[in-house]
Amino acid sequence: MSAPVLSIRNLNIDYVGAEKNFHAVKDVSFDIAPGEFFGLAGESGCGKSTIAFAVSRLHRPPALIRTGSEIIVGGRDVLDLDTAELRSFRWREVAMVFQSAMNSLNPVLTIEDQFYDVLRAHTKISREEARARAAELLKLVDISPDRLKSYPHQCSGGMRQRIVIAICLALNPKLLIMDEPTTALDVVVQREILQRIDVLRKRLGFSVLFITHDLGLMVQVSDRIGIMLQGELVEVNDAATIYKSPQHPYTKRLWASMPRLHGEQIKPEASS
Amino acid sequence: MPLFKQLLSNKKALVGLTLLVLIILIAVFAPFLSEYSPTRRVGRPHQAPSWDHWLGTTRLGHDVFTRLIHGARVSLAVGFGAGLLITIVGTILGILAGYKGGWVDEVINFFTNMVLVVPNLPLLLVLAAFIGQASPLVIAIILGCTSWAWGVRVTRAETLSIRQRDYVKSAEMLGEPSWRIMVFEIFPNLFSIVGINFIGSVIFAVIAEATLGFLGLGDPNSVSWGIMLFNAQNASALSVGAWWDLLSPCFALALLGLSLALLNFAIDEVANPRLRTGGMLKKWTRMVLVGEGKL
Amino acid sequence: QEGNVLTLASEQTTTFVRNFNPFGQTSARYTTLDFMYEPLVVFNRLQGNTPHFRLAESYELADDLMSITFTLRDGLKWSDGEPLTADDVIFTYDYIQKFPALDFISVSAQLASVEKVDDRTVKFNLLEPNSLIANTIVGMPIVPEHVWAEIEDPVTFANENPVGSGPMTEITRFTPQVYEQCRNPNYWDAANLSVDCLRMPQLADNPQVLAALADGTLDWATSFIPDIDNTFVARDPEHHKYWFTPSSLVSIQVSQITPDENNRKAFTDVNFRRAISMIVDRQTIVDIAGYGYPLVNDDPASLGELYSAFANPEVATEYGQYGQFDLEAGMALLDEAGYVDADGDGFRDNPDGTPIKIDFMVPNGWTDWIDAVQIAMETMVEAGINVSMSTPEAAVWTSSLISGEYSMTLNALASAADPYFPYIRSFNPDDFGKSRFTAPHWENAEVMELLGQYTQTKDPAEQKAAMDRLQMIIGENMPIIPLYNSPSFYEYNTSRFTGWADAEDPKFSPVVSNANPARLLQLLDLEPVAQ
Amino acid sequence: MAFLLRRLAFYLAAFMAAATVNFFLPRLMPGDPIQIMFASAGSELSLENLNALKLTFGFIDAPLHEQYFAYIKSVFTGDLGRSIKYFPLPVTELLGRALVWTLGLVGIATIISFTLGTTLGVMAAWRRGKLFDSIVSLIAIFSSSVPAIVVSLILLFVFGYTLRWFPNGYAANPLLDPAWNWTYISSVLYHGTLPMLTLVIVQTGGFAVTMRNNMINLLGEDYIVMGRAKGLADDQVMLWYAARNALLPTVSSLAIAIGTVLGGSLIVEVVFNYPGLGNTLYQAILARDYPVIQGQLLIMTAAMLVSNFVVDLSYVLLDPRLKKA
């Protein structure tokens, strides 16, 4: 097996507070293999986004990645990169899809500009070449190149999310982080987008870090899954195991409280 | 109310509040803080500051310090009176327009926008001049009548958003009468907007009083900072070198303005947690410096 | 090569408008009268009203005082070279008859007709005998018929390129910030004129005039200057000079017809008025409110220093005490007359016990007056008089004074060549309800009769008798309570020009304001300093 | 487009209302304008003379509604009558002169303080919590709390009277003829420094705060984070992602600011004797020059309306969401 695309070791992240610090991520370690679809699940506020942000070092104060943490991508520790290295590392190696499709595109720039600025920041590319490349990327996600002239508000939510994915693929990153990329979308659209990602990663070979609190969905798409609880990674296993034979009591409880659409319904326990 | 508690732990608010309370106390106890009367000659014209006259005397031989602390009463009274009036009118109209909607909103909104585009101070000036001998009360009333529009605009905008909140919906569905919804469901949630509007209006009114006074449109019988500025200007205080006569009310105005502005900023920070910087950023910087972590 | 230029400030404004219409009182540039339109005669108030003949070389008052004849100099020309003749004078008076709005000194009302005797002589026929009519007539500028006959609406006519008769008629430069007015090429008295141009920089207020004076820019100015020895003179004691001459009378006035019945009882009582007069501290008012510039007026007959040539010494011996500040005596007089605190509120009441409550009215924004009133009120309150100040707008104040519906006020009366004018302006019942000068609404038949006599005789002895008697009546009744004569301000700089009138050589009033025609005499006396 | 049309209709209505108020204002006030005017001029006139003058100035005793329509008509034909104090100068010309100065003063001061304020605000938000931010906040608090009158008097005292570095009056050396040469322009700049400085001091803080707060509110937005995640340079994210979006609400605050600036410039012009609109209004009020007062209020309102409209326009230009596809 080749070296992992992403290897997180003893990651500790605090949110510094005036009186007390909030320890949001506690000693988390996990690996993502090349081409792997890795799911990170857990309830709201358990620290999933905090990890995702740390990988691209997108945090702003008062977040603080504690000394001793390691985030290794492509053999080097992301936490050691200086500003220039960091800039070229971002997006080229790790691209990211954010939670809200509505808001992850800059409302005052055209779609083309938003392709262009990332291409120009990382490559020597002319405006025409960039346009051609953008059109090509849009085709990957089934969007007509006409859309390049549009502003984000002129596209529907699902379309915007697919545009973001296309922008993510612009530099052929090794890892795509998706932080709840579909919560704002309908189930039908959500499924469509995830299937597309699945197809693309198989074709282009990138890995995916997929963050959601929808366990059912996660089991459907992920190869391996990590379950988080209050900043700690309590269980990591392959998807089938997590579903069929969860180890951690918390994981078990999650399954127990998930109503089923088909087959036998879970027991309505006495409400507590 | 948690907002109050937060306000008291805000450094800006504390400094502002302390200053303001100090000014208010000085104004309230003015008669006990100076042996002189603000309207009697107690010295020669334009005496420089001395032990007898801490801030010197005016052209007429009045004690500047005495006039300053007595003037604080008028300036504060006009400021807070007009501020209150502006806020009350602005809040009531704003909530009405925002909550009632329909033609009520149309009418209020139209007038608000109208008043907003008429330049305020020039209008004030003209009104004060036409009415003549604008006593502090008159000034406060004119200010109240002409300056509510900004308050209406922000209150209305905020009300429009609060109206959509589910707790307002649920109060409606419980059959609460609409006045109760406006007073008990919406109004308490406008605390910061109303507070900012109030303090902003007080600043505005204090400044407007001083300005009208300075331009000679105030009542010379009254002792206020604006009238002090006017008298000093008339006595050519600057050209004859009696800087204390003119600069004393200037600094008093600046200090009062500063205390109120600090409060306003503090309310803004408390109401909008994103604006708060607080101590944690300093702590964070320290932690980074000692190598406890990085971004 | 611009010759010598005199920089002066007679007018305070934020912008200059090119308007040299001599009839426009509020809108014309202040250098229009006298400098552009020369008067027939200039009466020198500082020298017993001696006439300085200008366009006229003489005048003759008829024995019956029913007409006056002016004779123009020979060879007078307008600045465009046209001759200036009696026709122009006739034209001017016909003109103001036709356009009453032009008659800013209300002279038409006193004239029956104006007739041409010959090319240089004009006769004014009066409606009533008047020994002082010359003083009025010379206030009206004479305009060239050949220019003004064509003007359709002379009231709004701006007269941008004036054709005048005075020494300075040519506008060589005009911007909103400065204008220059130069020599009349056809001036009859050019031999006496050494100044080539006047330059008027725009100055908006006293502090700006002071700044310009202090840095030596201005040669001649009229402006109130605070603490003038320090702020102006000290900057260049050798050249920076000033001379303040007393002018209009400022007095306390009470209305004899004030609407409040109780106040009226007090105001109509001469003892009350006398007591008020004794209670106000004139000197302090002059020193503090007036920076020491005004001249105390303690003459019970209200004439004071200004008209000292006319003074009746008996007035001072008889009633002089009532013009002196003496708080004790004033209070004693009040006690004696029965004005004591009857209801125990700390204030004096009428002898019949009804309360007196005085509202001391002064126009808003007139700071020196407001200061004066505040100082006057200090001692009045100390004497137990219930008085407070109000400051309505000047317009409201004016109309209250006109109607007599006020209780107490300060009022000002412009100085004149002869005490007749202050008296007639103040006490003529015909003017009640028309003019603010009759604010006291005090009537006295004998006064009116004496005033009539005064103007209807040419005999100086008769006039003096009438004037003496008048002063006694006024002194006895004190219908107005004089405070001080406010000064005419006059600042000058001797570094570029000499020949200024001053206290040592009070040859005429040198004030450059447009209310002083003698400024023309001053201009003609100036000589450039050899550089 | 519909948006702009609606605004335009509103502005027209607002202008009409302002004109109406303007018409009634002096008529509701006590006193006879002509009499007041001459009372303040200190001149003595007979009643006949007064009445004759009244007629000349167009104070006719027509029924109110006729006067009103005549007034509205003259307003829309650009005829605001003639000044009484500066007779026979048409009000439009008098105000036109003053307008140039005020526009220059207020315009440049606003441009400077807007640029300065927004830049400071952007940088403070970007360096949030750092020393720079604290300093900007402090500056902003001072700037937004200290009245124009205080700032101008102190500047006048320090730089005009004490140090004598700057003149204490005028828009330019009055002895110079207006011309497009360096002598004149430098004189204008020299004279304009203190008034300009006052306006910049009192305005900058407000813009800085608005911008800073808008920025901070935006910094958490996904698209900003995405901009950083894309590996763009910090400056690019700050300007093209954050500032560009934060500017939108700031621009609308600019419109409201214009009114405050006009007020502030009034006091500044009076203190520094600057021949602008504010000073003209003040002088007109003192002289009870009704035609000028009325014209002035109208022009100021119109200036407000125009600047509001310009802001509306720029809003449409800046925000693609308002552009109708």
Added chain:
Amino acid sequence: MSQPILQLDTVSKIFGEGASQVYAARNVSLSLTPGRTLALVGESGSGKTTVARLIMREYHPDSGQLLFRNEALGKGDAKAIKAYRSAVQMVFQDPFASLNPTHTIRYHLDRPLKLHQKQLSGAERLASARELLERVKLDPDQLLAKFPHELSGGQRQRISIARALAVNPQVIVADEPTSMLDVSVRLGILNLLNDMKRELGLALLYITHDIATARFVAEDIMVMYAGQVVEWGAMESVLGNPQHPYTRLLLAAVPDPDRRFADTPPGSELDQIETIRRNAALPQPETLQVGENHFIRPMPA
């Protein structure tokens, strides 16, 4: 089966005018029966909330009518409206927005009691408030004096339910009451709703986009699409045998851990959605019964 207590009869609601006209609800009919839960499912923007608001009389229908106990409710009848208010209550989606942050929990429970049970004294109201809190499994001693921000999301949602119950309602409309809650507390709320329905004989309208939870609480289901009800009937019948293409698509897309993603090329669903969207605007054919208590409104050909 008992009588329906509340019915919508071919109700439509239109927003906007002219070209931008939106049918937020088009000819929607439904009935709520005591002791039963009707689940209303559909994608975002399909008109679910609009239906809820029509029932809550926040909107007035543009056509059709609202029947309460078989009587049409007009606009003006104050007394009838008051009775209706105390009979129909709502639980909102966002537990953080549905309680006024400036009032205590006690105030939130006191107001409905005061408004709808005027006869109660202050002490009685306090007792009732405690009772309500116990009913939603919360500790009155701890909570009465607290402010909403001191509570967790689940606790807040329980308070909302208690407040709705305070007026003794017969119908409760719950608009996505659990979508903002964590998975682990979600079930508690759903159970609570089930209990209420059973114990108090409430008629429940449960609005959700999560069909799995719908199946958990409801006996009947209605599927909405673009303002229309496209398929409705008994829960098991509809889920087990979906007839309308949209229902099928929806069901297929619901995450299901039992089915891994197939390697189907993406895009086909979107095309189908497009077709369905286009057809939704066409004149609608009649209702079709496809089973016992199972109906669809078929797509026009």
